[in-house]
Amino acid sequence: MARVAMVPKCIAPNRLLHLSLLLLVLHCSICGAVNSEGLLLQSFKQGLIDPAGVLSNWNNSDTTPCNWKGVLCSNSTIAVIFINLPFANLTGNVSSKLAGLKYLERLSLHHNRFFGEIPDSFSNLTSLRVLNLRNNSISGNIPQSLSALKNLRILELANNEFHGSIPESFSALTSLRYFNISNNHLIGNIPGGALRRFNASSFAGNAGLCGVLGGLPSCAPSPSPAVAPAFEPPQAVWSHKSSLSGGQIVLLCVSLFLFVKFVILAIFIMRWMRKDNDLEISLGSGGKIVMFQGAAKALPSSKEVLQATRLIRKKHIIGEGGYGVVYKLQVNDYPPLAIKKLKTCLESERSFENELDTLGTVKHRNLVKLRGFCSSPSVKILVYDFLPGGNVDQLLHHATEENLPVDWPIRYRIALGVARGLAYLHHSCEPRIIHGDVSSSNILLDNEFEPYLSDFGLAKLVSTNDTHVTMTVGGTFGYVAPEFAKSGHATDKVDVYSYGVVLLELLSGRRAVDESMSDEYANLAGWVRELHNCGRALEIVDPNLRDTVKDVALDLLLEVACHCVSLSSYDRPQMNKVVELLELLSDTASSPIRSSLTTSLESLQRSASADP
Known part of the structure; x- marks a missing residue:
């Protein structure tokens, strides 16, 4: 009996195509395509003009955006929690795509060129604690939907083009600790409730705003219905003749005229006598x-x-x-x-x-x-x-008192700029210059937070053959190197010590000397030296930085600062070496490789030990 061979059925073409697509998607996911939050950020990037290439490492080939410039993810969930892109020269809209980052806690896009309106969909960012859009060109009304952000602690919208009124619902933002909408085009009454805790400076520069805060105009009351004036009988005409004669009237006018002239003359003499006392700068004769x-x-x-x-x-x-x-x-x-x-x-x-x-x-x-x-x-x-940005002491300590954290890019910009300025004085001037009084109050800032060393009150010229110069001991308490306080011998290492204290201020947010603390912790440099010897120096770092800056960057600045405030001047590095180390951060997008960090720190130690 003949055997019949069984022929397998063919797979339908449409099912084969479907299977191929599934395999392709699986292959792409295995190959490392960026996750959903990365796609949202890529969409945001596509709408921007980025002339400086700040977002150049935002690559689709990465599995997550966690290593992208300006992006920080949670260590546990790998969700994006911080976007920090200030001073990046970015131009474009504040994209509604960002509203899809549901775990986002901080959005800082200040000092850029963003325009358009804040999307209403930002109400979906229920975890948002900080929204900083200062110094852009964002316009339109401030969305009422932002009042849904119950965790919002900092809302910074100053120096934009907003118009309309402040949403009444903002009165319920009870978590707000800092609020600034100054220098816009807002009008109307300032809502009460949570906004009453902020002073007039938070609302300044909006000519149409009014309210009960000091320095702002009162709001005009609502007009009441018109009421017809009550009938008043016409005044009786005064028919009595004046009891004064013509001569008496003339005499009275002349007397009054002479009295006024006497008063004016007396005022003139008094002002002339007080003129010299009011002068703050009297150049005298021979001055030019x-x-x-x-x-x-x-x-x-x-x-x-x-x-x-x-x-x-x-x-x-x-x-x-x-x-x-x-x-x-x-x-x-x-x-x-x-x-x-x-x-x-x-x-x-x-x-x-x-x-x-x-x-x-x-x-x-x-x-x-x-x-x-x-x-x-x-x-x-x-x-x-004249530099309008105040000084670093005011920036760090006054901002802290108002619960406004200073961003890492600003602190890093200050640290690097001051280091470059000192390195120039020490290594590029002939003869070299010792500053002698480096402190946070002597570092001035412009509107872009670029630092400028000021107050050369102790500046001395040192020839290349001399290692020190004797001067009257000055400086600012808390910044003075121990050998300078004892002997008055100032070398460039005196400036290095003072710079290290400034660097510790930038990292910790604490003053160089805090008299409110116990003696053990009052001197910042001494306290950090003790912690560093115990391997606990990271404890002094401002919590805002610990949450937002990669550990390797903090480790680098802490090690540099601790070397700079060494008690022995021979253990302190030269400022040109400090600049080289700090520039590692900018060269590697704020994330230096640890091997590079270790090599550079070893070089720092060698440079210190090689100094005369």
């Missing part, structure tokens, strides 16, 4: 002001500065230190200047001569520029650029 030429920006003439200087009063004081008083000087329509009047003592004479001889030729982006000077028998003054 010299303004340097060749500056990149327009400067007033010497005559204009001289005239404006005579009008300086106490209200123009913006700072005072051990070597003089600083005033803000506005000359016509020119950019403002800063005038430092040196105190009349031997130290100030030396300080003035040093600055006069050296600062006029010193040019570095992180040093305050000397624009002119005046030397007269009665007073000596220096003319500098």
Whole structure:
């Protein structure tokens, strides 16, 4: 009997195609395609103009966006929790795609060029604690939907183009600890409730806003229905003749005229007698002001500065230190200047001569520029650029008091800029210059948080054959190197020590000396040295940084700071080596490889031990 062979049925073509697609998707997922949050961020990136290539490492080939520049993920869930891209020169819309990052806790896009409106869908970001969009061009109404963000602690929308009114529902944002909508185009009444805890500076620069806060205009009451005025009988015409004769009226007018003239004369004499007492800067005879030429920006003439200087009063004081008083000087329509009047003592004479001889030729982006000077028998003054951003002491400690954390990019920018400025003074000037009074209050800031070293009150020139110079011990308490306090011998390592204290301030957010703490912890440098010896130096780092900055970057700055504040000057590195180390962070997108870090730290130790 013949056997019949069984022929297998063919697979339907459509099922085969479906199976192939499934295998292709599985293969792509195994090959490392970026996850859903990465796709949302890629969509956000596609709508941006990025001339500096800040987002160049946002690659689709990565499985997660956790190593992308400006992105931080949770260690446990791998979900994106922080987006931190300030000062990145990015242009584009604040994309609604970001609303899909449901675990996002911080969105910082300040100091960029974003425009358009804040998407209403941001109400989905229920974990959001910080929204910082300061210094952009974002417009439209402030979305009422933001009131759904009950965990929001910081809302920074200053210096944008918002219009309309503040949503009434913002009064229920009870978790807010910092709120700033200044310098927009907002109008109407300021809601009560949670917003009443903020002062007028949070709302300044909005001409149409009104409310009960000091410094703001009162809101006009709602107009009531018009009421017809009650009938008033016409006033009776006064028909009595004046009891004064014509001669008496003339005499009364002349007497009144003479009395007014006497009062005016008395006021004039009193003001003339008080004139000299009101003067803050009296140039006397023989004084003249010299303004340097060749500056990149327009400067007033010497005559204009001289005239404006005579009008300086106490209200123009913006700072005072051990070597003089600083005033803000506005000359016509020119950019403002800063005038430092040196105190009349031997130290100030030396300080003035040093600055006069050296600062006029010193040019570095992180040093305050000397624009002119005046030397007269009665007073000596220096003319500098005015820097509107205050100083690092104010930035760190006043911002902390207002619960506004200072972002890592700003702290890093300050640390690197100050290091570069000191390295220039120590290694690029001939003869080299020792600053002698580096402190957070002597580091000024512009509007972009670029740092500038100021106050060369102890600056001395040291020839290349000398290792130190003797000077009267000055400096700021908490920043002075121990050998300088004992002997008055200042080397460049004195500046290195002071820089290390500033670096510790940037990392910890604490003052160099905190008198509210016990003696054991009051001196920041001493406390950190003890913790470092026990392997616990990371405990001093500001919690805001621990949550947002990779450990390897914090380790690097901590090691640099601890080397700088060594008790022995021979163990401190040179500033050019410090700059090389700090630049590792910018060269590797704030995430240096640990092997590079170890090699660089070993080089730092060798450079310190090789110093004379």
